[in-house]
Amino acid sequence: SNPDIVEFKKSLDAVFDVIKKLRPMPHLYVYYVTTGIVGSDFLDEKRKAACARLSETNFFSEVDFELIGATELRDLYKGTQRQHEAHFTMEKKFTLPKMPGIEQAYSGVLRATDIVEMVTDQEGNVIKSLFFDNVRDFQGMNPVNRSIGDTIQTESRRQLFAVLNNGITMVTRRLDNAGDDFYMSDFQVVNGCQTCHVLAAFRNYLDERTYVNLRVIESKDEDAISAITEATNRQTAVSDDDLKTREEYQKDLEDMFNSFDGDEKLYFERRSQQYGSMSIEQTRIVNRNQLISAFAAMFLGEQHRAGRYTKKIREDRKEDLFTQQQDPLLYYTAAYALYRLEWLFRNGRIDRRYKIARYQLLAGMRVAIDGRNMDLPRGNRYSQRYCEAYLRILHRQADAERFFGELELLLDATVNANDPSRVLTRDLVKSVSFSDEFLARVARSDKWHRN
Structure with missing residues (x-):
């Protein structure tokens, strides 16, 4: 063992010498990290056996043993690169009922100007990394997006935007709220990429009477996030190939x-x-x-x-x-x-x-x-x-x-x-x-x- 490991072991021994004073017992996290693939049954059996041996020591309240391979490393790294934060006030909303894999979820309307502020940087450019999990990038001013732009530029229709547009779905790893005030971090726009880009392009036409439908979902469950992405995009003209991009x-x-x-x-x-x-x-x-x-x-x-x-x-x-x-x-x-x-x-x-x-x-x-x-x-x-x-x-x-x-x-x-x-x-x-x-x-x- 190198000197750091020797010192660490001494620290552990000192703690466990007074094991009876520990309430509750420590929660142990073990990580096996490799640049290879960790999906084999053999490796999973080894993980389970290690968990069992560690649990049998009776030194820990819980033992979590996680296998981290190349795919998981990449996702963890990307997570550090796109931990965007946003503060906003959503007065018109309702809370969605509890669902598996979902910590909390809200549906409501938000001012379009607030949406633009959330998805653009200080120079006013759209933050591309917010749409990493979206199945399509911005498609340019195609007929559909031109129509959205026309709605924004027409004063009488601009006020109807919330009923003329399907809106935006955001998934966040952390969501805190106090009344109508929300804070979220590490979030992605999983549906509504086109709407966000067009709103940003025509931001000079937006006013406080222009609202956008918004769903905000807090989840750390990758399966749930994938299901949300697929379901929300099934409602628009997205091909199976596009959905496979996730x-x-x-x-x-x-x-x-x-x-x-x-x-x-x-x-x-x-x-x-x-x-x-x-x-x-x-x-x-x-x-x-x-x-x-x-x-x-x-x-x-x-x-x-x-x-x-x-x-x-x-x-x-x-x-x-x-x-x-x-x-x-x-x-x-x-x-x-x-x-x-x-x-x-x-x-x-x-x-x-x-x-x-x-x-x-x-x-x-x-x-x-x-x-x-x-x-x-x-x-x-x-x-x-x-x-x-x-x-x-x-x-x-x-x-x-x-x-x-x-x-x-x-x-x-x-x-x-x-x-x-x-x-x-x-x-x-x-x-x-x-x-x-x-x-x-x-x-x-x-x-x-x-x-």
């Missing part, structure tokens, strides 16, 4: 993409229009469909369907997509391979006539580096070594250009193998037999140093 793995992906900088940087669009208001190179933004196409082509053998049949791939291969056993780095690698290939096409480094076979080229890269083995590595350590072989090439433009240039030659050879007059067409790249023939040719080539 899945933990989607947040892991977003964090993985955000861990890169400079030319290695890509942006995973977890929520629709997430980066719409930011000055970002559009070619670096990867939406879910693009990510599925790249990953399925490169690592699932779906290169012949990746160009047009993303929805079908999602349905047929749903057990192989976005699973907790897959390191998010695999998805970043596939997305960057597609980005690099598109960059080479766009800048004339590769003849654009090969663009219709870009997903075959992605699959060709996997076979060139890793052979015909379709098994993906499990565990972050193995995945990182696996992906490094790809990223060493992809992150260097000259190396990527040479690599895909070699694959182009093999693609041409496959096209002309049996018929010199045959040309590369969309119908040809959708053929399973053509893809198999191309990948077999890549596998036979001695140009590659494989893992």
Whole structure:
């Protein structure tokens, strides 16, 4: 034991020497923390056994043993980054009855000016992190949002805002109130992102007669929060894909993409229009469909369907997509391979006539580096070594250009193998037999140093 542990043990011994004087007995909290995954039955059995042994000492009134893995660490960290506070007065309200997972909840109306103050910073900008758990980012001034803006700008309708708009739902980790005065901290807007942004955009038209429907819910139960988010958004035109943005793995992906900088940087669009208001190179933004196409082509053998049949791939291969056993780095690698290939096409480094076979080229890269083995590595350590072989090439433009240039030659050879007059067409790249023939040719080539 290091000196700190030795001193800590002496302190514990001193306390427990007078155990009879302790009333009540101490409550023990134990945390097992790892950057890996903690969802295994084996680890949970070990946790239960440790709890039982500690409880049998009769030194503690309660024993809480919590497993903290990579997902839990990320959520705890994000919680420290978005602990926003708000004070407001809500005179017109009623208390909702007690519900499982909900500490307390209120529904009422609040002045629109107070809402704007809650969701903007000192410079008047909307605080983006308040909408992290919202299923969609601000969609811009689309027809629905323009209509909300028109209502605010029209004096006679502005006073009817509370009955013309569905309102806003906020979930907070802490809610205190004294009469009509409320204080909340660590809160999120889980429904009403569009309304908040439009109110902020037209704040100069708001007056004390403009009210907004508001529900404030205090909960620390993640299952309850997820259910609230899904239920409130079912009432609006939100797709199933948008609702899936709350899945933990989607947040892991977003964090993985955000861990890169400079030319290695890509942006995973977890929520629709997430980066719409930011000055970002559009070619670096990867939406879910693009990510599925790249990953399925490169690592699932779906290169012949990746160009047009993303929805079908999602349905047929749903057990192989976005699973907790897959390191998010695999998805970043596939997305960057597609980005690099598109960059080479766009800048004339590769003849654009090969663009219709870009997903075959992605699959060709996997076979060139890793052979015909379709098994993906499990565990972050193995995945990182696996992906490094790809990223060493992809992150260097000259190396990527040479690599895909070699694959182009093999693609041409496959096209002309049996018929010199045959040309590369969309119908040809959708053929399973053509893809198999191309990948077999890549596998036979001695140009590659494989893992």
